[in-house]
Amino acid sequence: MAKEAKTNAMRMLDRQKVKYEAFPYECDEFIDGLHSADLIGAPYEQSFKTLVMEGKSGGYYVFVVPIEKEVDRKAAAKAVGEKAVDMIHVKDILKITGYVRGGCSPLGMKKAYPTVYDASAGNFDEIYVSGGRIGLTLKVPLEPLLKVTNGKLADITMK
Template sequence: MDFPGGIKMAKEAKTNAMRILERQKIPYQVLTYECGEFIDGIHVADLTGTPRDQSYKTLIMEGKSRAYYVFVVPIEKEVDRKAAAKAVGEKSVDMVHVKEIQKVTGYVRGGCSPLGMKKQYVTVFDESVRNFEEIYVSGGRIGVSLKVPVEGLLKTTRGVVADVTAG
């Protein structure tokens, strides 16, 4: 089935994120796009024709305690590090270096989904997710996005909602 913007319903191998959603019986829609390497979430939304305000990126941060945290925020916003640290009970948090993302999550930059990481990390969704029934997140591979119900994402990731963005 084709969608506007050249999106196709994927008939390819499932990602960990898709398998987890299926095990939890959470409906989702797969959107694929052509991309040879990392592109940011704004370009992904434009390629797939998805609303930017409903499209979220997954960021990995490390606290002063050396614990890792997952933050799911709108693609056009940045994490407010003080608010993020407060949300997870840390003194401070910093972005994990790009070279560390795969080691920590099992995913590559640009294909990092909040679902199906190597370990279950504390996952915080920006409070803006409450504005939507469904949001778009990475499907766990570059070239794959998923449209997933917010409540299903929160349940599956054991996510919490907090105001963690700047601006």
């Protein structure tokens, strides 16, 4: 079997000696997190999507939320000390993160942006996040993931 090509996300975990599981799946274009989770058999509540937003200050922020939930923009802004945050435009994802839509990982972006994981991630020892390309999900232990991304937990989803 051909060796899996490493993504920046995988290289970042390897450098920090974080053990993870990679789940490649067949997919040529963007599909939502629910379909990705179905393809690899991952529980929805343990599967997270990565959203990049821009604050009023012009700074960028990464929010990692359960695939079935929507980010609460007010709560997200509060978590990063901004008055407001808005999603970045789809056409800007690659330029800002180095990743394409549907393959955006909280790990290994072009720059280290402040990263906030929804508090529900704290219910699990491991969570599923994008592996840094379409068709790749990583199962990563939460504590090392928070450490590597310098992330924190906060209530950032709609109730």
